[in-house]
Amino acid sequence: MSASPEAPGVVVEEVRERLAGSPGELTPHRVAQALRETGRPVGDAMVLAVHEALRRDVVGAGPLEPLLRTPGVTDVLVNGAEAVYLDRGDGLERSAVTFPDESAVRRLAQRLAGLGGRRLDDAAPYADLRLADGTRFHAVLAPVARPGTVISLRVPRGGGYTLDELVAIGMVPQTLGLLLDRILLRRLAFLISGGTGSGKTTLLAALLGRAPSHERLVVVEDASELRPEHPHVVALEGRPANVEGAGAIEVRTLVRQALRMRPDRLVVGEVRGGEVVELLAALNTGHEGGCGTLHANSALDVPARVEALALAAGLGREAAHSQLASAVDVVVHLARGPDGVRRLAQIAVPARTSSGLVEMEMAVEVPAGPDAPIEEGPALGRLVDRLGGLR
Known part of the structure; x- marks a missing residue:
């Protein structure tokens, strides 16, 4: 803990040892008594400083x-x-x-x-x-x-960010904020990719907050982090095994349960295991507007990441790519710039190649830097067509 001049670490440790020898409630009176026993000064400031240091060590x-x-x-x-x-x-x-x-x-x-x-x-x-x-x-x-x-x-973050706030702080360029809004309202299926701490959950929560109020959002996560400001959210959370190694509930199981809960949007807060198979299957069977986040180095790396997760879950390579091609409409990629700030970096669209595998084609790319111009990619026209025309 931080050692202040009034309560140096050695004093706190001495008091802790004496209090441990006589169990009881942590009170300033007991702290003062322990200080006297150590031969330390017992001024009000010292007692309160040691008491606060010990209290913080056992609370919160x-x-x-x-x-x-x-x-x-x-x-x-x-x-x-x-x-x-x-x-x-x-x-x-x-x-x-x-x-x-x-x-x-x-x-x-x-x-x-x-x-x-x-x-x-x-x-x-x-x-x-x-x-x-x-x-x-x-x-x-x-x-x-x-x-x-x-x-x-x-x-x-209490309350979360809105999409407008993410635009205001520079995480999302204003024109791309409009594009993301249209992606959500047109009920396209999308994945938000990025590294750890790149803002995937923050952006997903902001977008879900703009979903129409009559929609029912069923959110599945390994650990509950996604809390969109929306009037109808049902959340399912995975559970690890207990000390005896029993009682685990996998996200993959919860995705199957969520499909029976009449979701208007199925949301997987973080796709990192076999649940990718259930999510892709759901998006291919009429569950429009579904979404989730995925760890990847870039939007172009998403097919390889999905393939790896699907193979580990028992789905073959060709089947995984076939499911991805028809299930996901857009991938939005976030990254930290050289300045450490999180920003929207890429928007890409999946395309099936002659081999039957999927490659991502860039629709929009934002070079690093707050004032860097937005670059249009070859797939922007296809994305606009899916949105019913936006240019």
Whole structure:
């Protein structure tokens, strides 16, 4: 935890050890008594500083709590005891927060994992879960991780962004905002691709918020992050196995359940496994307007990514490409620029080649940089035709 002049780490640790020897509620009175026993000064400022430091260590995210409450923060990353970073949308920046030692980081990671009902110890040195407030938590204990225990926290944005706000902050060019709006309202099936932290979920939530209010959105996710501002959203969330290795619910299973729930739009928050087979099948059997996100390096790499996921799930290469060609109308790709800012980078359309496989053809490309001109690609005309004319 951060060590302040009033409550240096050594004082906090001494008080913690004395309090641990006599269980009871953490109160300023008990802290003052422990300070007296250590021979430390017992001024009001010292008592309150030590009490607050200990309270943060057993409630919420401990010393990370102020960072998680920082306006605009999307990620808080802990790389061992000495390095804590945060991202406020402009790339990673190092914070002033540190921990006294590796054991403090490990305690915090284990406590947060415990809040989510997960085991985190030397036998199970990593955990991935969603905390009660919606924060996505991931941790890997040392020595598996270096330079020490690593914690990654993905912070949900209260209320989410609207498409207009994404245009205002420069993530989406205004003309392409209109294009995305038309893609949604024309009920084209689309995938949003990009790397980790590129803004896929943010953009998908903003677009779903513009879906007509009478539509029923059924959202399936491995860990609940997608929370569109829409009056009719039903969410299904996967569940990992418990400590005994039982009770897991796969996203693939939930996609099949979602199809029986009369969705107007089937949404898979992140396609990263066998659920790609069920999603493509659904989009090929009358479920218009379906969508999801997918990790990929570019829009052009999406067919290879879909193929790999489908093959692992037992669907052959030719069948996977055939399903993709008829299921997905558009791929929207997001990327971080050299300045660390997330931006819409590409919009592409799938096309079947003479070999029967699918390749993506570029419709629109936005070079890196806030003022870079939008480049039209050879597939823009086909996309406009699918939209019923927009130029």
